[in-house]
Amino acid sequence: MSIDAPDFPIRAELPETPKKVEEQDERFIEVKDYSFFYGKKQVLSNLSFDIPERQVTAFIGPSGCGKSTLLRSFNRLNELVENSWQTGDIRIQGESIFSKNLDVISLRRRAGMIFQKSNPFPKTVYENVVYGLKVAGIRKKAVLDEIVERSLKGAALWDEVKDYLHENAHSLSGGQQQRLCIARVIATEPQILLLDEPCSALDPIATGKIEELIHELKKRFTVLIVTHNMQQAARVSDRTAFFYEGKLVEYRNTEDIFLNPMNPRTEAYVSGRFG
Amino acid sequence: MSGVSDFIARPRTIGETWVWLTGMGLVAALVMIIGLFGFICYRGVIVFWPTTIVELELSQEAQERFGLPEKIAGRYLGESPRVAWPSTVDEMRPGGGLPEKKYFIGNEESYGSRFGAFTSDEVVARTKPLNLLVAERLEFGEAFLYPVEIKLSNGGAISADSPDFLTLFREELNQINQRRKAIQRLEKVQIGQISWRIEKLRTEERGIRRKGEPVSSSDAARLERIEEELSGLENRYRVFALEARSLRELQGASHLVYRLPHGELDEISLDKVNRVYAPNRLNLWQKVRLYVESLHLFLTESPRESNTAGGIFPAIFGTFVMTVLMSAAVLPFGVIAALYLHEYARQGPLVRLVRISVLNLAGVPSIVFGVFGLGFFVYFIGGGIDSLFFSERLPTATFGTGGIFWASLTLALMTVPVVIVATEEALAAVPAGLREASYACGASKWQTTVRVLIPGSLPGILTGLILAMARGAGEVAPLMLVGVVKLAPSLPINLVPPFIHLDRKFMHLGFHIYDLGFQSPNAEAALPMVFASTVLLILLVVVLNIGAILLRNHLRRKYTTDTF
């Protein structure tokens, strides 16, 4: 399960090309000439590309090339880093996420994030799932109960935890915790899911479960996933973007990028010759 | 079979040669702590153990030398060489350098002193009389005596020769003690409540009159009603006072007639006796019971005879209330300050400077905080409150004088750096992932703080509070300036409205120890109380800390943050 296995059977694991639904928006997210800086250090330079609605888009690239930074730009989580700034624009459904009249809290509710290291709160399973709802001011028990069940089912976790809803979330296994984090995010009904290496700390079985889940999730959400695992990118994504030192090198259908990479760097990377 | 093989069998880890030194350091520290603690505990715990009382027959010289009668009774305390310096300018003290046995001889009003120390040739005979009684009195300490009879209030008498004399004596004493408590309740609670109401009405009346002429009609009506209520209250006051007086008269009616060891007859009102027992006739079980009883009295009674006898309940209570008040003040104050410093303030040279100042505040001598508390809390804020809200009572200060509230605030100020530092560390230790998760769920900064950061750092915050309490509860110097007294007439929380008297002066175990041991004119008699109080102060701090530690462990289990 790592990139230094050069000749893995890509074709066999590629997903079927998704049937295009009528109202699917090809330019759901638009990144326009976007650059990002931590202080004086430029991490992303002049990115411009579009992300389609309700598909899985994978970000790949060597460590430190800025994938996480880009992902965290979509929900403006980078703002928490002092002295960080950006130029250019990112638009979701045509609306700039940096515009003055956009409320960052509602943006974060629209673009939920799952982190590399699962980070459930040290509270009960139930409290974890309803966290986003409670901070949004939803208090009705019946509503919360229903959403908890729906979200946990959506994260394929319901059957495993339905009897432990009021146990501490930290008593779950690593894979269950990660799915709990997914449940916590989808409870607030976002449009976009931002997954930053969601499986890097999990074993193959747990990884398989999450990958299956991503297949389910893309029916309802636009999924952006950062991964170091080429097979995973090949298995779960429809489009793949390859980044190198903060620049977008190649961005095409996953099948194309793995089978006929146009850029020699992309080829070297996806075939595992550097990383 | 030596040399090389030995060397190989016990290889020495190179570079670990000085480990024993660190071990020695630890052992030395432990020995000192355990030694000190053990000594204090031993001396504190044996204070109430009943010991035998011996009767001494003194030699002629000794009687003249010490001005004592030929026979006295005493409790043996210990032996040490007699100090040889001259007692007057031209005469060396006889027996200087010889070992002398020290006794507590009681009967202070007859002998003029509570202690005596005699060399072996000053004592002619030592006996252990079985019918000797120890009487704990409310004044002049213990008396060692032989009972003759009890004269009862109804004119009857109980002779000391009757077989159940001691039982009857105790019953009579019990009755009198109950009555004394009833009188106290009557005076303190019932009469106290009435005086409080009277005081309030008078204050209001004064306030209205101060407005000057002409009196408006509503004010006039109010004055009239106050007048009416006052006369009603005064009537009730008179009734209670009368009841108290009649009870008091009953108190003085029975007397104990007794004989001192040298034969002199005397008489004491039973109202002046707290407890009696026959020290030389006790079996182990009775001794244990007596011990537990003494301990109970010590913990629940008020002090008597300038604190050298009786209990120390007001001091325990004062220390406890002050520590709790201090915690209640220091916790929110410190946590809020740390939250701002760590979460909201823009990190930079200014914040660094503030942080260093806070750290240094922890090193400022406590007396400086006492002076600051006196100037700022008592005179400035307290004086301000008085002139704003209690101007009718002036010039009598209400809050403009030391009290438990100001003392608690002063200590809170002194210990706040500890809480700030601990809270900042705890906040920094909350995993960054939790913070990000909260923001990513759409929580605002405040919601993240309240729902994730504070719960996550509570165990650390409580550790800070434990340290603050440990420092605050044992502190004495600043308290002397802002409200502690050696004898407070009433508790800061009691049954007299408004029940919580935060403006009151209070007693404190630490100050009690200092006052008893080093300020008391009768330091020798106070010594056992010093040890017992010290043990209690240590226990109180330990109990408060254990409570906080249990709470912290509970929270830690609840908010465990380690993943995988």
Ligand SMILES: Nc1ncnc2c1ncn2[C@@H]1O[C@H](COP(=O)(O)OP(=O)(O)OP(=O)(O)O)[C@@H](O)[C@H]1O
């Ligand atoms: N908070 C920060 N402050 C300053 N520089 C940062 C910060 N976070 C990331 N960087 C820098 O930005 C660059 C890109 O980091 P980023 O985390 O986006 O890389 P990545 O592609 O996600 O790497 P990886 O695959 O290892 O997760 C790195 O050079 C990193 O050192």
Ligand SMILES: [Mg+2]
């Ligand atoms: Mg990353």
